[in-house]
Amino acid sequence: MPRGRDDSRGSPTGEFDYVIVGAGTSGSILANRLSEDGSTVCVLEAGPRDLNPLIHIPAGYIKNIYSKTLTWNFSSTPSPYTDNRSFSLPQGRVLGGSSSINGLNYVRGQRSDYDGWAQRGNAGWSYRDVLPYFKRSEMRIGPGDDRVRGRSGELPITDLDWKHPICEAFIQGAEQLGIPRNPDYNSGDQGGSGYFQRTIKNGFRYSAARAFLSKARKRKNVDIRTDSQAARIVFEGRRALGISYWKGGATGRFEYVHARREVILTAGALNTPKLMQMSGIGPADVIQAIGVPLVHELPGVGNNLRDHYGVRMVARLKNIRTINNMVQGPPLLLEMMRWAIGRPNLLAVSPSLVSLFWKSDPALDIPDLEYVFTPASFREGVVGLLDKFPGMTLGVWQTRPESLGYVKARSADPFEKPEIQPNYFSHEIDRRALLGGMRAGLKMLQTKPLQPWLQAVTAPAPDLRSDDELLGWARAKGITVYHMIGSARMAPQTDRQAVVDNELRVYGLEGLRVCDASVMPSMPSGNTNAPTMMIAEKAADMIRGRKLEPIDA
Template identity: 40%
Template structure:
């Protein structure tokens, strides 16, 4: 049996960071197990190519949630990255840390060392921000963060002015002193290519002799001696393999697969595991529970002026933007479709934003089977203003269906399952219409296409967002962190309660969801968690 100091299950946003940091000194040997394959694919590296990876089984787990009453019975599509870099290799690249208050809430729940002031040095160390360093921003770090302000579509500036006219401040940096307002998103790219966690962290680590990365290697079970995790089983090319960790096994498989692996290994809800014939190593009802996710919807408009549809739809437009990208790494293909966005409060009495905005100078009302048609939008000029809830109160769960690690787990999202979530989304979609009614953008709107002017009453608006909403791909908290094993899975040092030699380091440990996209916080969690491992190793 092969022996390594550390074995990391998963090479995603957190796992790539953990691998790089643990191997940097050369003292420790590191094995990384990745169920997927390489990230060296054209549509992975090209930023706008994520439309092509949205359903691609070669790089995507393509999970499907259970039919959800909150979404009018729809079974939502849950894309998660199945390749080096994980979901950071197929996401929309928007770089949002989350609000100060989010992390202070983590700290105040008993997670010492996880407040915003504790984490700011890590966030700054991670970044190489094109906008430069300041009290909140870093330069020289592994993750290049691109400032899109000089290259966004012209309609984005109309959106920003409309947001200002609707009462929101203009915000030059959502990761700066304040989060509220409208502004231009910063994204994780460099030189026209995606800056995934694999590119920023794992690829440099793979050049070291003390790092071994196994692709197409599905971690199937953790093995124990008493209450200590010692070995990991995995399948690769149809063969069962086993490796030993002399120091620690670190699960970085993400908010879906991390609780799945723990449950397959006998850590989780006792009655469920027993019913599936899995010997119980550690009973913990929180493994897979407490699922939180952001749910969103787009309002779409036909424009009187050209949008990205006008360039990305016709063959000659595709040829032009394709040639520009291949020759210079610039143009629409080098960006995220989310040029602008923002954060707002649905009630002025709230102390901080509870909703996120997205502005897209393109539209995809006309569906295409099996594809997210970012590169083939509607045949008329359109744009969308999207939004998602930032801290919903609805809770779901992710539980295994069988003892077979190849079976996708059962994802019960429970979207809009509380009256509070329904009420705030109703207020939020009304605010989107308020933005669209402002002079700066109303003068270029020909009509509202979705949901359309006939949808006006509260009941109709609620019915519409139940039918058209879906995940915005930010699941977390299924192995949540906390000091009390009765309510959490890992302690504030990310060690699994009741088990030695085993940690979980990824977005599944978030005590609560954050205000915004989760990739930056996932990478920070990898950085912070790896630091804790190194501290504990002396």
């Protein structure tokens, strides 16, 4: 019988109060919080344990995002808006999920992101409501206003300790363009530039698994099952009863775990909608096409997928050593030694060092662009290899994209990859914003403080400066920023695309919630790990019938 069409549930392997599918950013937090009071929790994770040392050394990022074993190896369907290119879309497939392979930058977004979620009918998700949940996870090490920053959570957030003159010159140059320094872009007031805050402490990456799951793992009431890939949510009528899954891959054992209270989906914005569709929840045509019985029609499952789409502008430098020259050959040994003795070093930095949030149009009242700056540059057309000469890179993306994509299961086989169409750059607003971002970025790369070292801007090439040329370059060279969200959208039931209510319960069904990046109603203005953590923290309280007091700050 083909995989996934097997009507049996699989061999029973016990029952728990909660069954969580996916031990990534959100699943790790939920496992930790839900087991605090003695409730029993089973966590199913398709990937392996996080034993690979490159997960834990921040510089390992550059290898692991291309790992065949630690990611899902997904790629996008080509689209004419991005010159019919297919994008590699890595998602973590290991304990910690994408937080084990991500770029380590901690960014909460803007006050108006969450106020916007509430205004669109999602009561309880305004900035004042979500702020206590951002704070609860966080162990901020460094300056910050304690009204908005957490000090006693599980996740260390540190400042960059490795400095480079080009970074300072870039920030000074931005100041000369009227973009102020911002001492804390996570304070609720995002505009300006400064250094990224990172999920790194003492030279090590703090994935959600390291920060949260490691605590849950020590409890007897928690069972973490790796190499266990959910194949189907099992229903009795409209109630989710448990999960059928493959232990040990496609040739392994087919098993079933029962949930006494709830099944919680935290498989990420690509796998959660795929699992729902394979379980008969989603758009009727998609369910019919994959040949599984329709359990509940929800047209929004898999739709409303958003991601950030950005470009990397590059300049060649002279008379200075940049990261390019410091991590190739013998200088790398020096950095390794510095890492080993706990001195500031290049193995313990996030891939992007300087942050800058600004506006694509001066008429806007809040930033709509995120810039990431690093004194390093990649070889043109070569994945993951740095230039041999000194260089600097300024990436930019529009923070709140309007382009909408989708995810569709291609069959009922859990091991078949889904069709993913992000539709990057398909919306005019996105193209206008990125054009403004490129124009401002080119100025930022050529300010007076950078002149002593600047040789030439090499990408986009100097002969590409008209609107059409820059947009053409962005279409041809743009990249994913790996921030998939929105494919199981939280919205009031009056919205035809709504998948979950404001307590993250799946509409029309019982005992089933989605608590990961899929539920975001719109893109927060920044990277998505911190907002996903906030969602999981809040979900844990909703499930337990608790609530932290809102904070007015």
